[in-house]
Amino acid sequence: MKTAYTKVPFLAEIRDEPIRKPGPNEVMVRVRACGVCGTDVHIARKIAHDWIAVGHEVVGEIADLGQGVTRFKYGDKVIVENSSFCGVCENCKNDRVDLCLNMYNMDSQPGAAEYITMRENALYQFDGLPFAHAAIAEPLTVALNVIGVAEIPLNSTVCVMGPGPIGLMAVKLAKLAGAKTVILVGNSHSTARLAVGKELGADDVVLADKVNVVDYMKETYPKGMDRVIVTSPPKTLLEAIKMANFGAIIGFIGIDVGGEEKVTFDVNEIHFKRLQLRASHAVPNTMFPIALDLLKRKVIDPARIVTHIFPLDKTQEALDMAGNNKAEVVKVVIEC
Numbered sequence: 001m002k003t004a005y006t007k008v009p010f011l012a013e014i015r016d017e018p019i020r021k022p023g024p025n026e027v028m029v030r031v032r033a034c035g036v037c038g039t040d041v042h043i044a045r046k047i048a049h050d051w052i053a054v055g056h057e058v059v060g061e062i063a064d065l066g067q068g069v070t071r072f073k074y075g076d077k078v079i080v081e082n083s084s085f086c087g088v089c090e091n092c093k094n095d096r097v098d099l100c101l102n103m104y105n106m107d108s109q110p111g112a113a114e115y116i117t118m119r120e121n122a123l124y125q126f127d128g129l130p131f132a133h134a135a136i137a138e139p140l141t142v143a144l145n146v147i148g149v150a151e152i153p154l155n156s157t158v159c160v161m162g163p164g165p166i167g168l169m170a171v172k173l174a175k176l177a178g179a180k181t182v183i184l185v186g187n188s189h190s191t192a193r194l195a196v197g198k199e200l201g202a203d204d205v206v207l208a209d210k211v212n213v214v215d216y217m218k219e220t221y222p223k224g225m226d227r228v229i230v231t232s233p234p235k236t237l238l239e240a241i242k243m244a245n246f247g248a249i250i251g252f253i254g255i256d257v258g259g260e261e262k263v264t265f266d267v268n269e270i271h272f273k274r275l276q277l278r279a280s281h282a283v284p285n286t287m288f289p290i291a292l293d294l295l296k297r298k299v300i301d302p303a304r305i306v307t308h309i310f311p312l313d314k315t316q317e318a319l320d321m322a323g324n325n326k327a328e329v330v331k332v333v334i335e336c
């Protein structure tokens with residue numbers, strides 16, 4: 001079967017690898033679509049000095065059943081959880097499955113591949129969505145997670161920094177959670193993304209390459225932000241801290257390398273404004289049922305998020321498009 005790998009600088013390689021037959025309680029999935037995540041782009045651009053499997057936003061259909069599998073049948077459409085809690089470790093048993101100590105992570109198999117073999121309890125059945133659209137259920141669970149950690153209050157003012165797919169979906173979720181005003185921060189090249197942000201409910205769009213974001217926010221929203229959702233590069237946390245209102249929560253999602261992961265901030269500001277900085281990491285990956293329902297009902301229209309589709313053989317082009325075409329791309333999906 002074909003599988004996709006990537007490494008720095010923005011290289012992709014299609015390999016031929018053996019198909020793994022499902023063992024007891026495992027299922028083989030014929031992968032039909034795999035989203036290209038910002039993390040995949042990051043890996044291709046900066047992180048992977050050796051080849052790393054592409055893709056973790058995987059959907060497909062059941063192609064083979066291991067011994068003892070009763071929940072699925074051939075042809076069922078399924079979401080693959082890129083990370084699942086075990087349900088039996090100390091934290092899981094103490095009602096904190098989000099802090100599972102023994103997560104199951106796709107056994108490091110590429111998501112961008114013809115087949116993937118998974119434990120059956122790491123799959124969730126769906127219908128009513130094309131595969132390429134169902135592939136964004138995974139980034140939507142990430143957006144649900146960051147909105148969850150930020151505990152959006154009713155009638156609040158929320159800033160979402162970063163108009164990638166997760167930030168865009170977070171705009172809508174913030175509104176659904178009760179925000180009165182949502183301000184999206186992006187930059188002027190991200191034309192397609194900012195347009196979708198407005199459709200999803202952004203009341204104001206701030207262009208970080210055109211104005212000083214902190215000054216703009218202070219002038220326009222002098223009370224400050226009740227919540228800030230940071231999906232932009234980690235160094236923008238400094239702006240988030242400055243624009244935050246007294247008692248605000250900052251929901252943060254982001255990684256970086258090469259020195260960019262080091263951010264220095266004024267602790268007095270955190271102390272006196274009583275800010276809470278809360279990390280979101282949607283691992284284990286939960287809330288697929290909610291994500292799928294929101295997509296199916298077009299509360300978040302997947303057709304507006306998925307802008308580009310490439311076949312598996314064109315993984316190189318898919319990565320290039322996702323990494324370098326800010327004007328047109330919202331989300332790239334690979335069909336496998």
Ligand SMILES: [Zn+2]
Nearest residue numbers: 037038039057
């Ligand atoms: Zn992702």
Ligand SMILES: [Zn+2]
Nearest residue numbers: 086089092100
């Ligand atoms: Zn566990």
